[in-house]
């Protein structure tokens with residue numbers, strides 16, 4: 001592992017922000033002492049701790065055992081029967097929340113829709129019946145490739161209601177990426193839309209689905225929401241319109257009592273090999289984890305209006321736009337489009353218009369807001385805003401301070417939340433009324449979490465020493481396996497450090513026990529808060545007929561955190577040119593999706609390799625970052641290769 005040079009901590013940040021006393025007085029968790037007491041209780045008896053929280057939710061049948069742990073496989077609330085859609089919707093329909101807004105949606109063109117919990121119950125039940133009529137049964141997989149419209153939330157909740165396992169593929173992925181995921185999941189149905197609006201243009205979702213599904217033998221039906229009204233081809237016997245099927249369907253469909261370990265969803269994420277991993281999450285533990293963390297971290301109250309800017313195509317949208325938030329009976333704002341369309345004030349306008357009180361976004365977005373200028377947020381009323389959050393990557397202190405001043409008006413606590421697709425929910429975070437914050441640190445693990453920073457032998461390192469971030473005991477929302485590949489799950493996550501879950505992140509713990517995340521230590525880049533396996537981008541490049549070899553690395557980027565740079569050597573007979581570089585970028589866009597296009601392509605006659613033939617990415621990273629000193633080159637096979645690459649840079 002070429003990690004030693006990456007996990008030296010250089011960040012020095014001494015500012016501490018104590019919780020606002022007015023906020024603390026009304027918070028669910030009111031003081032550091034209260035959080036400590038929770039942490040102590042959870043450490044002494046984690047099963048009792050989690051069982052008490054689970055008891056706040058609806059179970060058709062109680063569990064017989066809280067935890068069954070045969071490392072690395074966990075089962076939570078064993079024998080219990082529940083339904084997360086019931087807990088997100090039906091439970092609230094029996095209370096005064098029945099006619100409260102569950103989802104407030106704003107489309108990019110400016111249209112808007114409000115769904116109460118009762119509306120959601122009818123719509124979700126209707127779509128559950130549509131899925132059943134298409135032959136979807138408990139345990140079947142349903143693929144979802146949609147714009148950020150209410151039907152997306154309705155679709156995943158309908159799957160959850162009948163026990164179908166959803167697999168959402170972010171609408172920015174290409175048809176090839178969609179095809180591979182649908183084939184791995186063996187999806188029976190794909191739900192999509194004619195198209196979606198993005199920055200004033202239209203994304204041709206149905207066209208991509210047609211290309212993908214032609215090569216997906218398991219997919220029997222495609223349900224199409226009419227969103228843009230653009231022309232699409234409807235394949236007879238396969239494609240059906242959402243609105244036609246919904247009009248025929250009954251709005252009554254009782255939620256299916258499901259085993260706590262019934263698979264709720266598969267979400268594909270990047271790893272160090274070219275093959276995406278289907279991260280499997282199940283029902284009961286995930287529900288309890290996202291419910292509890294939404295309450296502690298976002299301090300949700302009945303009068304709140306909560307706005308998460310993530311797309312449901314990523315785990316943040318699953319856990320903290322839909323499930324955890326609705327499980328608390330809170331109102332969730334959902335926005336379809338780009339944050340700077342038609343102007344860079346769109347999100348601020350939404351906060352003002354709907355009286356948003358809690359706002360959750362990514363550092364990469366905040367850096368864009370900074371760049372766009374203070375005049376945009378300053379035009380709007382933020383008087384109802386009381387809490388801000390971030391997720392996806394470390395937040396640099398400058399962005400943190402800007403967020404606090406320009407959006408929080410120095411009145412709103414900021415919760416920097418660390419977690420992963422694999423963890424299901426937030427694991428390291430401040431509690432806004434209880435935890436003093438330090439800009440750039442996600443602070444402390446949630447109660448019941450046994451987290452450490454260790455060296456490569458699994459030995460805990462001292463304060464302020466960098467190391468690997470690991471977790472020693474299971475937690476309710478943890479991924480259960482990689483779909484159809486339990487061996488890979490074991491190997492990738494549970495064998496780096498004996499008996500512990502390996503996050504893949506480097507971190508240090510300061511003298512107060514606060515965690516500072518130092519980024520990924522494997523060959524994964526974090527672009528705009530989303531992990532991309534460099535291998536996947538390399539495979540895409542090499543699949544182009546001119547490319548002999550490719551190495552992809554991340555380099556720091558002011559806005560996106562990291563940007564992708566690709567070093568490419570060509571098959572003989574091909575010559576480097578700007579046109580070819582652009583063609584290769586487009587090719588990656590086609591293979592994976594636009595967001596994965598390299599920011600820069602560097603042509604090279606040869607790539608730097610060790611004597612055993614391994615590409616020395618560490619050196620390429622140094623070059624891509626424009627770093628003056630390139631690290632240790634003694635294992636390099638041919639030094640002249642490096643010299644050629646550097647000359648090229650000048």
Ligand code: WT7
Pocket residue numbers: 269315316390391392393394395416417418419420421422442503504505517519520526529530531
């Ligand atoms: C990786 C997980 C969790 C939803 C979004 C990304 C990085 C995430 C933070 C944070 C520092 C963070 C880590 C992690 N990360 N949140 N608050 N501070 N780093 O999900 O695509 O599964 O990526 O994002 O490196 O391992 P993901």
